[in-house]
Amino acid sequence: MNDIPLAMLESGEWAEVTDVSGNPNIVSRLSELGVMNGCKLCMLQQGQTCLLKVGESRLSLGCLYSDCTIMVRPVV
Amino acid sequence: MNEITAPLKSFRIALLGNPNTGKTTLFNVLTGLNHRVGNYPGVTVEIKKGRFVHQSNAIEILDIPGTYSLAPRSPDELLSVELVLGLNPLEKVPDALLVIADASNLERNLYLATQAFETGLPVILALSMVDLANASGVKIDFKALSEKLGIPVIAIHASKRKGLDELKNAIVLLQTEKRMPPVPVFSQDVISNRAKILGLLGDKGSLFLAGRLLFETDGFLAQQLEQKLSLSLTPAILESREALKSLGINLVSIEAKSRYAWIREMVQPCISKPEGRVTGFTDRVDRILTHKVFGMFFFFLIMFSMFTALFVLAQPLMEWIGEGKSLVGQGLESILPDGMLRSLLVDGLLEGVGGVVVFLPQIVILFGFLSVLEDCGYMARAAFLMDRVMAKCGLSGKSFIPLLSSVACAVPGVLATRVIEDKRDRLATILVAPLMSCSARLPVYVLFIGAFLTEGYGWWFPGLVLFLMYGIGFVTAPLAAMLFKSTILKGKGAPFLMELPVYKTPSFSVVFARIYEASLSFLKRAGTLIAATMVLIWAVLYFPYISSTGENYPERIAATENKAEQDALLLEWKKNSYLGRTGRLIEPVVKPLGWDWRIGVATLASFPAREVVVGTLSIVFGLGKDAEDEQQLLEILQKARWNDDPDQPLLFNVPSALSLMVFFALCCQCGSTLMVIRQETGTWFWPAFTFIYMTGLAYIAALLTFQVGLLFL
Numbered sequence: 001m002n003d004i005p006l007a008m009l010e011s012g013e014w015a016e017v018t019d020v021s022g023n024p025n026i027v028s029r030l031s032e033l034g035v036m037n038g039c040k041l042c043m044l045q046q047g048q049t050c051l052l053k054v055g056e057s058r059l060s061l062g063c064l065y066s067d068c069t070i071m072v073r074p075v076v
Numbered sequence: 077m078n079e080i081t082a083p084l085k086s087f088r089i090a091l092l093g094n095p096n097t098g099k100t101t102l103f104n105v106l107t108g109l110n111h112r113v114g115n116y117p118g119v120t121v122e123i124k125k126g127r128f129v130h131q132s133n134a135i136e137i138l139d140i141p142g143t144y145s146l147a148p149r150s151p152d153e154l155l156s157v158e159l160v161l162g163l164n165p166l167e168k169v170p171d172a173l174l175v176i177a178d179a180s181n182l183e184r185n186l187y188l189a190t191q192a193f194e195t196g197l198p199v200i201l202a203l204s205m206v207d208l209a210n211a212s213g214v215k216i217d218f219k220a221l222s223e224k225l226g227i228p229v230i231a232i233h234a235s236k237r238k239g240l241d242e243l244k245n246a247i248v249l250l251q252t253e254k255r256m257p258p259v260p261v262f263s264q265d266v267i268s269n270r271a272k273i274l275g276l277l278g279d280k281g282s283l284f285l286a287g288r289l290l291f292e293t294d295g296f297l298a299q300q301l302e303q304k305l306s307l308s309l310t311p312a313i314l315e316s317r318e319a320l321k322s323l324g325i326n327l328v329s330i331e332a333k334s335r336y337a338w339i340r341e342m343v344q345p346c347i348s349k350p351e352g353r354v355t356g357f358t359d360r361v362d363r364i365l366t367h368k369v370f371g372m373f374f375f376f377l378i379m380f381s382m383f384t385a386l387f388v389l390a391q392p393l394m395e396w397i398g399e400g401k402s403l404v405g406q407g408l409e410s411i412l413p414d415g416m417l418r419s420l421l422v423d424g425l426l427e428g429v430g431g432v433v434v435f436l437p438q439i440v441i442l443f444g445f446l447s448v449l450e451d452c453g454y455m456a457r458a459a460f461l462m463d464r465v466m467a468k469c470g471l472s473g474k475s476f477i478p479l480l481s482s483v484a485c486a487v488p489g490v491l492a493t494r495v496i497e498d499k500r501d502r503l504a505t506i507l508v509a510p511l512m513s514c515s516a517r518l519p520v521y522v523l524f525i526g527a528f529l530t531e532g533y534g535w536w537f538p539g540l541v542l543f544l545m546y547g548i549g550f551v552t553a554p555l556a557a558m559l560f561k562s563t564i565l566k567g568k569g570a571p572f573l574m575e576l577p578v579y580k581t582p583s584f585s586v587v588f589a590r591i592y593e594a595s596l597s598f599l600k601r602a603g604t605l606i607a608a609t610m611v612l613i614w615a616v617l618y619f620p621y622i623s624s625t626g627e628n629y630p631e632r633i634a635a636t637e638n639k640a641e642q643d644a645l646l647l648e649w650k651k652n653s654y655l656g657r658t659g660r661l662i663e664p665v666v667k668p669l670g671w672d673w674r675i676g677v678a679t680l681a682s683f684p685a686r687e688v689v690v691g692t693l694s695i696v697f698g699l700g701k702d703a704e705d706e707q708q709l710l711e712i713l714q715k716a717r718w719n720d721d722p723d724q725p726l727l728f729n730v731p732s733a734l735s736l737m738v739f740f741a742l743c744c745q746c747g748s749t750l751m752v753i754r755q756e757t758g759t760w761f762w763p764a765f766t767f768i769y770m771t772g773l774a775y776i777a778a779l780l781t782f783q784v785g786l787l788f789l
Binding site for chain 1: 144145180181182291293294328331332333336353358359363366368456463464467472473571572573575576
């Protein structure tokens with residue numbers, strides 16, 4: 001298992017989302033914006049509030065909230 | 077309905093789109109109405125309606141707030157869904173839907189379109205930002221996409237008025253030729269369970285609504301619909317959900333997965349994208365502007381430039397307006413005989429209203445700056461940078477945009493809190509938004525900084541002081557929010573989730589429209605509310621003009637040649653006026669703040685609208701002064717002495733000027749804000765609470781400023 005929490009992804013690193021779990025409302029909102037299993041994303045700015053590139057959009061996300069966990073697998 | 081009395085029927089269209097797609101611009105261009113355009117999620121918090129006529133067809137457009145999905149999780153989002161589906165009793169069901177999608181982010185934008193496809197209404201797809209898409213190497217074959225989807229697909233550039241005729245033609249054509257959109261594909265199990273729920277909904281049902289109930293995670297919509305349509309839905313929904321779960325289907329993510337898969341299938345043959353990972357202009361700029369250190373540096377640099385510009389650029393313009401005002405005053409004095417009418421027009425209306433209108437250049441610059449920041453996409457970056465700070469206060473970055481909007485005016489600021497999903501977060505933001513220094517405080521700051529904190533300091537100093545005055549709001553508001561969130565509004569906030577739009581050149585028409593709207597409303601206020609207050613202030617300061625011993629002050633002043641005697645009479649007259657008596661009554665309360673009765677009454681008079689204070693000061697300090705003696709309010713204040721007595725020390729020094737500014741920074745002196753808080757919270761409790769805590773805070777802070785200031789300055 002190479003899966004790590006999203007917050008551990010370094011700025012500039014790409015990853016594939018392997019699991020999104022937690023508060024169903026937030027999980028479904030994220031999925032509407034394209035953050036779901038299998039999607040590729042890039043960490044633009046790492047931090048407590050992180051900036052992600054998902055598809056063509058840039059999403060700013062409170063990374064460290066405990067009611068939603070995003071697991072990712074870094075890809076080159 | 078009776079055929080004869082039926083109103084002319086127009087074709088009704090609901091306009092849907094993600095935030096930042098240019099939806100509001102399209103709406104404005106189509107309907108010719110002037111509205112504000114924002115560049116962050118949810119600025120269109122009001123439902124707007126407009127109409128236009130094309131080839132003698134009347135078309136009515138309903139502007140639905142920008143959203144990524146028609147999945148209602150809050151009353152605001154529910155309203156959008158109700159309007160689209162015709163479930164709202166106030167609005168008839170639309171005849172068609174117009175979905176606007178950002179071509180540079182097509183797949184994500186089509187998510188909302190796939191939901192529109194299931195409503196059973198004809199759909200037109202308008203693609204905006206095609207130039208941005210092309211610039212990043214994305215090519216879209218519109219004709220192929222239109223054929224694939226079976227609906228009109230039209231590329232538009234609303235602010236350049238491109239593609240609008242084609243769009244209007246397509247709308248008109250829909251009246252006779254209904255081209256229905258395709259239905260996105262779900263797995264067979266989902267389809268059959270959705271059909272079961274659809275059966276329960278009867279004539280109000282649509283594939284979209286049935287699917288919504290099936291996928292919904294929190295039961296909010298089901299509950300609302302059961303109430304509104306008096307149906308029993310929950311047992312059937314739960315049964316279907318259980319059935320799907322037992323098949324191993326994840327109900328939380330199945331909808332998005334299926335929709336995105338379907339979109340990809342539809343779009344892929346019609347679009348070509350550059351290979352590999354592209355780092356575009358926005359990404360390169362964001363590396364700096366969203367950076368923890370450099371980003372913050374630029375944020376403060378931008379804010380500081382804004383406040384310095386307010387001083388440096390506005391100064392010459394203000395002087396012109398001031399000179400114009402003096403000319404009008406001298407003109408009036410030369411044609412009007414000495415007396416009450418002349419005093420009312422020159423000392424009351426012209427001084428009061430003119431004293432406020434002088435600040436128009438500042439309003440123009442402030443709104444210009446804010447709308448450029450908003451329209452170019454920077455505002456969302458500021459919210460991103462501030463999320464960490466806001467999180468420490470128990471709020472999220474989403475609260476930052478309403479707070480920054482409140483720098484212009486707290487009324488739109490309070491309205492902008494509607495984007496905050498969490499109720500407690502939203503209420504906390506509403507309660508602290510009026511602490512942000514709004515444009516109506518600007519005249520007070522500019523006047524007092526100009527009078528007491530400019531001469532003898534460097535060119536950068538006034539801008540810095542102004543920046544610090546605004547800083548009071550930026551510091552106090554989050555602290556107050558922290559206090560509220562840890563006491564009366566305790567609870568965990570919703571996580572911060574926001575899209576950052578692509579950077580673009582701000583549209584001149586959008587920025588101009590916003591400046592124009594703000595200036596017009598500022599002048600309107602000056603001409604109505606402020607003018608009326610000024611007349612009232614003038615009257616309570618003019619009457620009674622006969623003393624208790626029966627002396628007529630204006631006549632006596634006119635009769636004497638001695639300047640000192642004139643001043644003494646004037647002072648006695650002012651003190652005996654109704655305003656003067658009130659002022660002396662409240663003087664013990666304001667004296668510890670370093671104010672005399674005149675400042676006290678000017679402050680008291682400005683509770684309905686704080687910008688009144690400048691005009692009131694002009695009247696209170698300037699009444700009865702000769703035309704030859706004409707000086708700007710600034711100089712009058714610099715030379716003012718305690719109780720207007722030449723033997724007394726100067727009224728203002730740096731501590732008392734600061735105490736006045738601090739009081740105005742924190743006090744709740746705005747009827748409109750209290751009304752909008754009442755409207756948004758639905759109770760008088762919260763506006764009363766806001767008024768009391770802010771006024772108390774302002775008094776204590778001003779007291780400390782003056783008393784501590786005396787020790788040091």
